[in-house]
Amino acid sequence: MRPRTWLAVLSLHLVSGAGPTLAQEASSGLQAATQTDIQATDLDGDGLTQLREFELARAFLPRIWFHGQEGCPQPGGNPAHYGNNPGSLVFRLRPHPSDSRLIAIVYVLLYRNDCGNPLGIESHPGDAEPITVTLEPNSTCATGFSAYTVTTRAHYPGPGQVTGTSFFVGQCSLNDVPVFVSKNKHGSYIRYSDCQAAVGGFETCGTAFTMADQNVWLGNNAGEEPWVLGSLDAIGFSGESFVSPFCGGNPVNPAVCPGPMSVSKVRKPGLRKGGILHELLAGLRRTAKFLSHTAERRTGAISRVRR
Numbered sequence: 001m002r003p004r005t006w007l008a009v010l011s012l013h014l015v016s017g018a019g020p021t022l023a024q025e026a027s028s029g030l031q032a033a034t035q036t037d038i039q040a041t042d043l044d045g046d047g048l049t050q051l052r053e054f055e056l057a058r059a060f061l062p063r064i065w066f067h068g069q070e071g072c073p074q075p076g077g078n079p080a081h082y083g084n085n086p087g088s089l090v091f092r093l094r095p096h097p098s099d100s101r102l103i104a105i106v107y108v109l110l111y112r113n114d115c116g117n118p119l120g121i122e123s124h125p126g127d128a129e130p131i132t133v134t135l136e137p138n139s140t141c142a143t144g145f146s147a148y149t150v151t152t153r154a155h156y157p158g159p160g161q162v163t164g165t166s167f168f169v170g171q172c173s174l175n176d177v178p179v180f181v182s183k184n185k186h187g188s189y190i191r192y193s194d195c196q197a198a199v200g201g202f203e204t205c206g207t208a209f210t211m212a213d214q215n216v217w218l219g220n221n222a223g224e225e226p227w228v229l230g231s232l233d234a235i236g237f238s239g240e241s242f243v244s245p246f247c248g249g250n251p252v253n254p255a256v257c258p259g260p261m262s263v264s265k266v267r268k269p270g271l272r273k274g275g276i277l278h279e280l281l282a283g284l285r286r287t288a289k290f291l292s293h294t295a296e297r298r299t300g301a302i303s304r305v306r307r
């Protein structure tokens with residue numbers, strides 16, 4: 001995360017791309033981190049009980065794949081089965097703010113550290129990576145909903161961000177749909193080819209392992225304001241808070257830690273139906289802004305040389 005010098009890229013995709021051959025593993029998925037996450041009460045007042053929110057979040061969590069040389073999966077497991085630990089995430093689930101018939105989910109995958117690109121640049125403590133999913137009503141699915149889109153935003157927000165959206169219309173679960181995580185930087189990609197092409201080739205993804213071998217993630221429900229998750233202790237980040245800069249359990253340094261997650265990571269809903277043009281235009285505006293900024297810097301540099 002937090003790249004400041006990489007080329008801005010927007011890639012908006014209508015279908016999921018072919019990736020490498022995936023290992024065959026049994027489906028698993030999201031585990032409730034606390035009893036609060038599965039209470040049969042609507043704690044955050046959005047019309048859905050905690051249990052209902054958890055059941056939907058579990059059904060539509062994609063399968064998160066890691067590169068075999070991933071060096072910073074903690075607190076989750078790694079290729080050598082160190083601890084064989086589950087990953088940690090928070091999720092936010094609510095009626096979609098643009099269409100209350102739909103459901104918007106944001107998963108934020110959490111890591112102790114971002115270990116930087118191959119040159120060790122841009123590393124920082126605490127790493128939070130969002131994946132957004134939009135659901136639509138579907139009476140043929142056990143949960144009453146099927147998937148609509150999955151959107152990944154690697155290196156968000158920042159000039160090097162890569163946004164990818166794929167459609168999974170009618171699918172009653174996303175547990176076997178792959179999302180690829182870039183080695184050490186943890187950018188999440190719905191398309192493998194996007195990862196390999198991102199940020200000038202510094203990103204690379206693989207399918208060597210998933211958390212705890214079976215894509216097991218401990219999840220806390222972030223909730224809606226004013227009821228929002230406080231402590232992240234239950235998912236392995238002692239002393240961390242959902243509403244403070246996220247430092248991954250490391251000493252707090254707001255200058256380099258991303259967040260707070262409640263603002264920078266969990267507020268943006270998934271793509272609503274018919275919202276693809278809005279998403280495309282927003283991406284073009286970001287790219288134009290970045291190119292304009294780059295041109296201004298070049299102009300400034302030329303002016304300084306001439307002086």
Ligand SMILES: [Ca+2]
Nearest residue numbers: 042044046048
């Ligand atoms: Ca609720």
Ligand SMILES: [Ca+2]
Nearest residue numbers: 046093094223
């Ligand atoms: Ca909620």
